[in-house]
Amino acid sequence: MTAPELVTSEDINAYVDGELPDERRAEVVAWIAANSDAASTVAAYRAQRQALKDALEPILREPVPARLLAATQRQRRPFQNWARQAAAAVLLLAIGSGAGWYAANQRRPVAPTAEERGFGERAAVAHFVYAPEVRHPVEVTADDQAHLVAWLSKRLGTKLKAPVLVPAGFELVGGRLLPDAHSPAAQFMYQDAQGRRITLYVRVDDAHISETAFRWIKEGQVEVCFWMDGTVGYALAGELERKDIYRLAKLVYQQING
Amino acid sequence: MAQPEPDIVVLIPRLRRYARALTANADLADDLVQDCLARGLSKMHLWRRGTDLRAWLFTIMHNLNVNNARRNRIRPDNQAEPDWRSGSQPAGQDEVVELRSIVTALRQLPEEQRAVVVLVGIEEMSYREAADILAIPVGTVMSRLARGRERLRQLTGQGDRRGATGP
Numbered sequence: 507m508t509a510p511e512l513v514t515s516e517d518i519n520a521y522v523d524g525e526l527p528d529e530r531r532a533e534v535v536a537w538i539a540a541n542s543d544a545a546s547t548v549a550a551y552r553a554q555r556q557a558l559k560d561a562l563e564p565i566l567r568e569p570v571p572a573r574l575l576a577a578t579q580r581q582r583r584p585f586q587n588w589a590r591q592a593a594a595a596v597l598l599l600a601i602g603s604g605a606g607w608y609a610a611n612q613r614r615p616v617a618p619t620a621e622e623r624g625f626g627e628r629a630a631v632a633h634f635v636y637a638p639e640v641r642h643p644v645e646v647t648a649d650d651q652a653h654l655v656a657w658l659s660k661r662l663g664t665k666l667k668a669p670v671l672v673p674a675g676f677e678l679v680g681g682r683l684l685p686d687a688h689s690p691a692a693q694f695m696y697q698d699a700q701g702r703r704i705t706l707y708v709r710v711d712d713a714h715i716s717e718t719a720f721r722w723i724k725e726g727q728v729e730v731c732f733w734m735d736g737t738v739g740y741a742l743a744g745e746l747e748r749k750d751i752y753r754l755a756k757l758v759y760q761q762i763n764g
Numbered sequence: 765m766a767q768p769e770p771d772i773v774v775l776i777p778r779l780r781r782y783a784r785a786l787t788a789n790a791d792l793a794d795d796l797v798q799d800c801l802a803r804g805l806s807k808m809h810l811w812r813r814g815t816d817l818r819a820w821l822f823t824i825m826h827n828l829n830v831n832n833a834r835r836n837r838i839r840p841d842n843q844a845e846p847d848w849r850s851g852s853q854p855a856g857q858d859e860v861v862e863l864r865s866i867v868t869a870l871r872q873l874p875e876e877q878r879a880v881v882v883l884v885g886i887e888e889m890s891y892r893e894a895a896d897i898l899a900i901p902v903g904t905v906m907s908r909l910a911r912g913r914e915r916l917r918q919l920t921g922q923g924d925r926r927g928a929t930g931p
Contacts, residue, residue: 515910523909525891550917555885557866557920562886565781570773571794574780578772634773659894728919 513537518544522551535636567685569631618721618732624687626732628647629707629741630725632684632693637703637744644680654681658692662710664738668694669706669761674754676704681731686711704744706758710737720755722748733756735762770802775818778887782822788871797834800825819889823897826879833875840892860921869919877912880905885913 517534520526526534538544618626636643646654651668659666661683668678676696684691685709691709723730729751732741740762742755779800783793804811804821813819870878876898883894884905891909895902 513913516906519906519910519913520891523891547917551913554866554916554920558870558885560882561867562781562785565784566777567782568777570776570780574776574794574797574801575773577798578805611930636774636778639774685858 513541513544515547518547519551522548522555525742548729569628570635572627572631572725575631575634599723618723622721623723623733625709625739626721626723626730626741627725628686628691629705629732630723630726630728630730632691632707633728633730633743634726636682636693636695637705643703644684647680648678651678651681658683658708661690662692662708664710666692666708667762669758671696671704671754674757675699676754679703701711702746703745704746704754705731707741707743709739711739724748734758735759771815772804772821775799775821778818779821782825782882782887783829785867785886786875786879788827796829799828805827816893817895819897822883822923823899830875831874839872866916866920869916872919873912873915875926877908877915880908881912881916884909888926 513534517526517530518538521531521534523539537550569630646657648654648668655666658681668681671677673696677698678762679695679697681692681694684693686709689708689709689711694708695703696706697703719733720733723732727745728743728747729746730741730743731748731751732739733755734740740758742751742758744751744754746754776797779797780793783796783800784790787793787796800821803824807824820827870881873881879898880894883889883897884891889897891902891905895905898905900908
């Protein structure tokens, strides 16, 4: 072991990382206090640690590429195989009955442009990432709803509402702030009595206002219904059947415009 | 009630960050993450429930990266353009230059030092955790960290320590 009076560069690093054993700590701290070279090394390492974190932190906020999400699909809950088969069966049925609700949809579905698809995909990824979260699904819970809505409204620069979806069986869990492509986005999360979650993803973007019409994409098992309303884009995502998402999306739309 | 299945999806952003720190190119980094996910899922039965899933996946990624480097004889340090950040543009140009320089410097570290600097400094793992992931003694973590940080300091021009040597 090192002689007691000798402070090594390993000690200096351990001090920076909070890894010094208690019995060594006083000695090293005294050495750093008395030695300006050591003190500037500590400062430099701390700055370096922070600079590296700052530089790489934005990667955490990037949308997760679809291929990586797809790579995890096998692992997801065992009932998913069953669910996939069930979904296929439902799809066959829907070919028959689906025309009905499509016809009932006065705002007819429109094929999304690449730009719009990007918005829908980011909403899907945000759903993928946070809906399964057990401990931290939201940043601010519904208990503090007034604060949640005020905070997200302020950050998005528009007056938001957290739609009430209780009539459809979904209660607000809370929400969080997220980065969209060029601006902040808000995510509201809802949950029903069976623990199924849906998320409403909202962002403001005055760059491309298009006509209000529902667009759809499907990422894995997640159905996303999205539309623009003036400068505000909305996307409702969930692992539900399309007709259920549609019903919920209509509820959201009516409340926002009501 | 059964313990909820830990969802690998929520770990992807951190796996991507680690991969991006290890390999300069964003696509190659995502390839590494994809391989890591596939390998991890196929060996999921070997993961001990209750232990840190992230550390376990990082171990897999580290081993894959070492194997890739050995097989392809690609030195990640030699990538021409550090495409470490796909898409977004930060606000100030100065910021870009500064952030790039620290990441560029990181890539110039020998692989073994870089892994330690990243695990401890960015992923905030303890020396013990880093040692387990890299399958090396804690003392080796400490000496690599000391050398790596000092080298980074020289590369970013933060001033030399007396007695420190560098090429």
